[in-house]
Amino acid sequence: MAGHSKWANIQHRKGRQDAARSKLFSKLSKEITVAAKMGDPDPDKNPRLRLAVREAKAQSMPKENIERAIKKAQGGEAEAYEEIRYEGYGPGGVAIIVEAMTDNRNRTASNVRSIFNKNGGNLGETGSVGFMFERMGQIIYPLTVAPYETVFEAALEAGAEDVEETDDGYFIYTDPTELASVSTALEEALGPAESTKLIWQPTTTTELDLEGAQKLMKLVEALEDDDDVQNVTTNADLSEEVMAQM
Structure with a gap:
């Protein structure tokens, strides 16, 4: 994780x-x-x-x-959006999953492919990197919400699968089908979360040096800037030294 x-x-x-x-x-x-x-x-x-x-x-x-x-x-004003998932590789062989929502599949596919190509990446077929990720629910709480033991017990009672304490907060993971019910139970116990969403959790990671990390960030930011792209997930693993330099 x-x-x-x-x-x-x-x-x-x-x-x-x-x-x-x-x-x-x-x-x-x-x-x-x-x-x-x-x-x-x-x-x-x-x-x-x-x-x-x-x-x-x-x-x-x-x-x-x-x-x-x-x-x-x-009101029936909403466009007919189609949900599409793209998979590929970025600089250093990092696996990338791009989730898009579009009313024009051809436009989005062309844009995403172009962004990959211009930023040292390679767009692959569906399933080319998906096996390196697991679909999970993620709920994030600030460290100030309660001590770890309290958060862990609340998460366990709510039906969560794991709790990870980091410098940026508590990351609580759930089965994707249980995210709504777990988040509701946690909100009653701990209050509103900082974030509640479905994610692609890497099951294997790829370590990058500073140059690779900078190139990857450029690719990810370019993808996120596209109006059709909803989420971008990578399996990049960055050392504390690389993070400090960035």
Whole structure:
């Protein structure tokens, strides 16, 4: 799990400018709209929508933005988005999974392939790197929420599979089908989480030196800048020395 957490830490430490936050809100809105369109517009009756709304709130997305995204689905204004997963390799042989939501498959495939090619990567076939990841639910709480023992016991009672304490908080992992129920139980015990979402957890990692890490970050940022891309996950493992240099 260290590989994923370290990469998440780097992204977190970089911080996000206003433009990046606007793009993040746009991606969150798209997920909310799609979730509401696919199921019940009431978050209490729609687990995927409930998670999308919870994550949006955790990222400080305004309430009116959330409500607007749900109404867009109810009003039939939402585009017909298709969910696609791309897999490939980045600098240093790092495995990458790109999750996209698009109304034009050809445009998105072309853009993603171009970004990989321009940044030292190689887009592969579906399944080419997926075996190196496991689908999991992830819930993050700040270290200030409670002592480790308290968080561990609450997570265990809620049905979580593992709890990892890092410098950036408690990372709680669940079966993907149990994320909604576990997060609800934890919210009752510990309060709102900093983040609640489904992730691709690397089961094997690839270590990078400073140059490789910098090249990978450039590729990941270029992918995340694409409007159709929702999430980017890598199996990069960065040493403390490399992280300090970055």
